[in-house]
Amino acid sequence: MLTLYSHPFSPHCRFVRLVLGEYDIGAREIEEKPWERRKNFLMLNPAGDIPVVVENDGPAICGAAIIMEYLDETRGYRFPKKRLLPDSPETRAETRRLVSWFLEKMDRECVGALVREKIYKLDMPPDMGGGPPDSAAMRAARANLKHHLRYIGYLAASRNWLSGSTLTFADLAAAAALSSIDYLGEVPWDEDANAKTWYARIKSRPSFRTLLADVVRGLPPAANYLDLDF
Amino acid sequence: MLTLYSHPFSPHCRFVRLVLGEYDIGAREIEEKPWERRKNFLMLNPAGDIPVVVENDGPAICGAAIIMEYLDETRGYRFPKKRLLPDSPETRAETRRLVSWFLEKMDRECVGALVREKIYKLDMPPDMGGGPPDSAAMRAARANLKHHLRYIGYLAASRNWLSGSTLTFADLAAAAALSSIDYLGEVPWDEDANAKTWYARIKSRPSFRTLLADVVRGLPPAANYLDLDF
CATH class of the missing domain: 1.20.1050.10 (Glutathione S-transferase Yfyf (Class Pi); Chain A, domain 2)
Structure with a gap:
């Protein structure tokens, strides 16, 4: 089981969520507000940044680009025709x-x-x-x-x-x-x-759908946000 | 043949030079002052940052972390006992x-x-x-x-x-x-x-020696810079 510490509108976290969608990986999401500098979160990632991924009882994988490499190394090979990191x-x-x-x-x-x-x-x-x-x-x-x-x-x-x-x-x-x-x-x-x-x-x-479902409390999305033919 | 665009005191470039030394890769170095935003250099790397590596007539490989992955993918496997990126x-x-x-x-x-x-x-x-x-x-x-x-x-x-x-x-x-x-x-x-x-x-x-040989014109190194038992 994969756990993702993220914020719904963090671009870095949205990137990881798209990767999870494309590679068909289920994950439990925990909302993290990095400005709170939560002590238990800082123990996972001393830099205090999101996203962070933890797989089962494994170590924290910190940062979007590093999570990308990790997911490609552990899952990418299953998708030879739609692998997200090219070959050469x-x-x-x-x-x-x-x-x-x-x-x-x-x-x-x-x-x-x-x-x-x-x-x-x-x-x-x-x-x-x-x-x-x-x-x-x-x-x-x-x-x-x-x-x-x-x-x-x-x-x-x-x-x-x-x-x-x-x-x-x-x-x-x-x-x-x-x-x-x-x-x-x-x-x-x-x-x-x-x-x-x-x-x-x-x-x-399809990987985009979860992003489109997020809302900011008290701030509705712009007119064309949900429109696929904007 | 590998060409490295770098500045002698850029930490990112020094990192790449250490990697070249550890993996025993020869390179031609071209000094680049990124603040000049040289037109031909911007064509290699639109971000304008150093380091950049070009191998033979290949494309520009831009940025220290990306050059690191490139050198590990193209040379690291030759050094199973001293590979700089671990296995798992x-x-x-x-x-x-x-x-x-x-x-x-x-x-x-x-x-x-x-x-x-x-x-x-x-x-x-x-x-x-x-x-x-x-x-x-x-x-x-x-x-x-x-x-x-x-x-x-x-x-x-x-x-x-x-x-x-x-x-x-x-x-x-x-x-x-x-x-x-x-x-x-x-x-x-x-x-x-x-x-x-x-x-x-x-x-x-040994990979450190070239770094220790660099000097800033008009600014000699601090007393212990060259000393291995500082």
């Missing part, structure tokens, strides 16, 4: 580069700020980082988001999927990140038709 | 967690600021981020460094090497990061005897 070292490196781009760089430059300011802060006490949204941070994030969306559009137009001819972890990482802020209506889809078409393809996959 | 998925995850800890978290919280303020800024034009060192950033970094050194000491005392019974990428990542600021005399070795003993062991390895 060079194409694996390209998939990993894009996962890092979407989960680290894009998170740092736009997605992370929007999720924090508009979702996490609703729930954070003032002494744990709460307070009104920082409008300067959101403005900067929105400007950066356009560049990232165009990069996704460029990749989607020049390849079949973002990292090459098949669906990989790179697509799931980008889609997970965008989904968190699509809930907020923050993705300017009209800026890039290729990015929009690519997202519509991935949004209709 | 759980122990691999622990090694990767620590690599991420030392190259990302420790870099963000202390090492990165000291290298930037005291080494990179000597060479950066004002319009590319240059200027006098930021003393508040350095003070915060020094305070955080003590915690990281104690964590390394704790790991070294409870295991044979940082990630378990054998030398792994985790040791090379921690040692690479510390070596960049040990040049500056910034590591308070007296704070933790276990960390110091572990570092002395790894510093005496």
Whole structure:
């Protein structure tokens, strides 16, 4: 049995949930609010970050990219035709580069700020980082988001999927990140038709359904969040 | 033939150079100053970060953790007795967690600021981020460094090497990061005897020699930087 410590709107956790869905792995989910710095959680992951996965009585597997490698090593070989990490070292490196781009760089430059300011802060006490949204941070994030969306559009137009001819972890990482802020209506889809078409393809996959079912208390999803033909 | 784009005092690049040394891989090194955002370099790695590795006419392999996986996949199997990534998925995850800890978290919280303020800024034009060192950033970094050194000491005392019974990428990542600021005399070795003993062991390895030969123009190394019994 696999246990996933996660938050419903964390892009990193959504990525792991998509991977679980694609590899058909059942998991028990425990909601973790990382800003609480819960003592028992810090014993699992001294860095205090989500997601964390624990399999049976095994050690904690910490961090989205590391969980991705773990799930691929322990389950990926069962899916030779839809394995999410390609075969050759060079194409694996390209998939990993894009996962890092979407989960680290894009998170740092736009997605992370929007999720924090508009979702996490609703729930954070003032002494744990709460307070009104920082409008300067959101403005900067929105400007950066356009560049990232165009990069996704460029990749989607020049390849079949973002990292090459098949669906990989790179697509799931980008889609997970965008989904968190699509809930907020923050993705300017009209800026890039290729990015929009690519997202519509991935949004209709069965693994996406659990993400679409999440809600923020007191903050309904944007009009097109649930729409597969947005 | 392998080409490495790197900077002599970048902790991430030093990590890759240690891996090349341990796996006995020859490489041509090209010095890259990432703050210049050189156009031809951005075509290799749109993120603009170092290190980048190119093998023959192959694609660019970007980023320390991704180069680590690439070198392990293409060379690691030749070293069954001294492979730097362990065998089981759980122990691999622990090694990767620590690599991420030392190259990302420790870099963000202390090492990165000291290298930037005291080494990179000597060479950066004002319009590319240059200027006098930021003393508040350095003070915060020094305070955080003590915690990281104690964590390394704790790991070294409870295991044979940082990630378990054998030398792994985790040791090379921690040692690479510390070596960049040990040049500056910034590591308070007296704070933790276990960390110091572990570092002395790894510093005496042949793979470390090229790091010890690097110098910053106009800034000689701290007294004990070259000393194997510091």
